[in-house]
Amino acid sequence: MNTKEWPLWEVFIRSKQGLDHKHVGSLHAADAEMAVQNARDVYTRRMEGISIWVVESKHIHASNPDDATAFYEPANDKVYRHPTFYEVPAEIKNM
Amino acid sequence: MEEVEVNLEEQFEAKVAKDIRIEPKDWMPDAYRKTLIRQISQHAHSEIVGMLPEGNWITRAPSLKRKAILLAKVQDEAGHGLYLYSAAETLGASRDQMIADLHSGKAKYSSIFNYPTLSWADIGAIGWLVDGAAIMNQVPLCRTSYGPYARAMVRVCKEESFHQRQGFEIMMTLCNGAPEQKKMAQEAFNRWWWPTLMMFGPKDEESPNTEQSMRWRIKRFTNDELRQRFVDMMVPQAEFLGLTVPDKDLKWNEAKNGYDYGQIDWDEFWSVVKGNGPCNKQRIQTRVKADQEGAWVREAALAHAEKRAQRERQKAEQAA
Numbered sequence: 313m314n315t316k317e318w319p320l321w322e323v324f325i326r327s328k329q330g331l332d333h334k335h336v337g338s339l340h341a342a343d344a345e346m347a348v349q350n351a352r353d354v355y356t357r358r359m360e361g362i363s364i365w366v367v368e369s370k371h372i373h374a375s376n377p378d379d380a381t382a383f384y385e386p387a388n389d390k391v392y393r394h395p396t397f398y399e400v401p402a403e404i405k406n407m
Numbered sequence: 408m409e410e411v412e413v414n415l416e417e418q419f420e421a422k423v424a425k426d427i428r429i430e431p432k433d434w435m436p437d438a439y440r441k442t443l444i445r446q447i448s449q450h451a452h453s454e455i456v457g458m459l460p461e462g463n464w465i466t467r468a469p470s471l472k473r474k475a476i477l478l479a480k481v482q483d484e485a486g487h488g489l490y491l492y493s494a495a496e497t498l499g500a501s502r503d504q505m506i507a508d509l510h511s512g513k514a515k516y517s518s519i520f521n522y523p524t525l526s527w528a529d530i531g532a533i534g535w536l537v538d539g540a541a542i543m544n545q546v547p548l549c550r551t552s553y554g555p556y557a558r559a560m561v562r563v564c565k566e567e568s569f570h571q572r573q574g575f576e577i578m579m580t581l582c583n584g585a586p587e588q589k590k591m592a593q594e595a596f597n598r599w600w601w602p603t604l605m606m607f608g609p610k611d612e613e614s615p616n617t618e619q620s621m622r623w624r625i626k627r628f629t630n631d632e633l634r635q636r637f638v639d640m641m642v643p644q645a646e647f648l649g650l651t652v653p654d655k656d657l658k659w660n661e662a663k664n665g666y667d668y669g670q671i672d673w674d675e676f677w678s679v680v681k682g683n684g685p686c687n688k689q690r691i692q693t694r695v696k697a698d699q700e701g702a703w704v705r706e707a708a709l710a711h712a713e714k715r716a717q718r719e720r721q722k723a724e725q726a727a
Binding site: 316317318320337338339340342343346353354357358374376377378 | 430432433434479482483486489490493494496497501502503555558559566705708709711712715716
């Protein structure tokens with residue numbers, strides 16, 4: 313172990329045209345180009361993807377799970393944002 | 408302060424009891440983290456070392472088709488090791504440290520890979536039996552309480568079923584072949600049956616981690632439960648192949664609706680775990696050699712990446 317570790321990258325894969333990229337895991341690579349190649353070998357051996365994104369893990373910023381209750385609170389009491397909040401008479405179709 | 412800690416622990420236990428997955432940044436007890444790092448890294452090491460007994464036969468596979476299949480299988484094992492190492496890294500384990508622990512002998516891996524592959528039939532037996540046992544262990548792990556581990560296991564299980572089928576197909580081909588081939592299959596079966604039963608780990612009463620791991624829902628079934636299921640699944644398959652299970656005590660038990668099987672040689676099990684199996688030294692030597700001989704590649708790749716990044720910085724400065 314005389315060298316430092318290759319940086320860690322997060323891998324996102326678009327499984328088919330029309331779908332969004334989805335996080336599938338991570339891997340180590342020296343640079344972005346190698347990360348894409350390694351991601352192909354590690355995560356798409358069975359045609360799981362047609363497009364790969366890689367992002368160095370250190371560049372990901374995440375919300376804090378400990379603050380989740382307070383953080384998502386504002387959405388919690390606004391039930392009127394959902395269509396099921398509204399009463400629609402049975403006679404009304406297609407709404 | 409103490410009260411807060413208790414509260415977090417209670418919240419954690421409640422989440423696990425409700426089958427809500429634990430994710431990397433969630434609070435978790437230190438012992439849970441430690442247990443997972445140990446289990447996931449051991450699992451990763453098993454995948455990596457597991458490439459060696461099979462890699463032994465890539466250049467000697469009996470046909471191009473078998474060679475391509477075996478190559479794909481061994482490549483899958485490398486992939487499985489990588490999924491698992493990255494799952495362990497989400498818990499704060501470092502990749503280099505995990506590899507160092509494997510090489511120093513501090514970390515364990517599945518003892519099954521310390522047995523030699525003497526004939527081509529061993530490759531069939533490994534796929535059929537060893538991967539069969541691995542699937543039995545791994546399917547419940549798809550519902551394990553730690554999210555990244557569960558997700559890695561879903562990918563692994565999807566890929567693993569091809570491994571078992573290709574092994575069974577090798578066995579079936581041999582069993583339907585010449586008497587010499589049938590004999591090869593039976594001998595491989597004799598060699599791998601008992602070590603495969605040991606893969607499920609020590610008996611329940613001698614498995615110190617099981618109770619806690621079940622409570623944390625890392626494990627879903629005990630070692631003996633899984634071992635029993637495996638025996639019940641494999642005996643009819645062996646019968647189909649026309650192979651004899653190398654266990655004179657094996658018999659159907661109507662009352663428990665399963666097979667009774669003979670005594671496992673636990674002395675052998677512990678001896679192999681402690682490093683005295685037929686191939687322990689050779690396996691680790693091979694890994695260390697690969698690591699050392701690949702060091703210059705890792706260094707060069709890093710130097711190349713740094714040089715390129717520097718060049719791009721200079722270009723940007725000049726343009727500005």
